[in-house]
Amino acid sequence: MNLSTFLRKIRxxxxxNIKYLPQSRFRRCQCCLKPSLIISFSDxxxxxxxxxxxxxxxxxxxxxxxxxxxxxxxxxVIVEFDPNSPLSIPFSGAYNYIKTYYxxxxxxxxxxxxxxxxxxIKQTSFDDTxxxxxxSSDVLEHVPDIEAAFIETxxxxxxxxxxxxxxxxxLTKNN
Ligand SMILES: [Zn+2]
Numbered sequence: 001m002n003l004s005t006f007l008r009k010i011r012x013x014x015x016x017n018i019k020y021l022p023q024s025r026f027r028r029c030q031c032c033l034k035p036s037l038i039i040s041f042s043d044x045x046x047x048x049x050x051x052x053x054x055x056x057x058x059x060x061x062x063x064x065x066x067x068x069x070x071x072x073x074x075x076x077v078i079v080e081f082d083p084n085s086p087l088s089i090p091f092s093g094a095y096n097y098i099k100t101y102y103x104x105x106x107x108x109x110x111x112x113x114x115x116x117x118x119x120x121i122k123q124t125s126f127d128d129t130x131x132x133x134x135x136s137s138d139v140l141e142h143v144p145d146i147e148a149a150f151i152e153t154x155x156x157x158x159x160x161x162x163x164x165x166x167x168x169x170x171l172t173k174n175n
Contacts, residue, residue: 017047021039025040029050031053031060032053036050037050045057059087061166062164062166063090074093079135080135080136081100082139083099083100100117100118102120108124109125122152123148126156129158130158131156131158131161132161133163134162134165137165138167139165
């Protein structure tokens with residue numbers, strides 16, 4: 001990053017958000033389960049991040065739900081449709097934790113140098129009934145044919161498996 005880019009980020013991203021820092025709190029993060037500083041960069045919950053694992057409230061809630069529905073991941077295959085998810089820290093002890101990314105320029109199933117696997121949520125390279133847990137956080141709202149995504153989910157999940165996902169709320173004029 002050159003000096004002008006750095007200064008521009010300070011001016012437009014850091015300085016306007018300094019006023020939110022007093023909203024930061026020390027508490028136990030529900031994602032990494034450690035005492036942490038949840039640092040605030042904005043009024044909303046999306047930009048209040050654990051300094052240990054980078055989880056915001058959305059990821060903390062996903063972690064809580066995952067632990068609620070499964071107590072032992074050591075024999076589970078987890079597929080997450082997010083290459084940078086903070087969930088990979090607390091759930092790295094799974095039998096197989098597969099972080100995926102989406103690209104139209106490489107075939108599904110391709111694993112890049114960082115160990116990330118290219119997948120299309122509508123047509124993955126996973127075998128039938130081979131996945132225990134499927135996670136997507138704010139992904140499905142970007143998928144044009146969402147029914148195809150759910151059909152694919154049903155194909156790859158084991159009968160005992162489950163999918164957990166978030167989508168942003170759709171606000172109406174009355175909200
Ligand atoms: Zn954390």
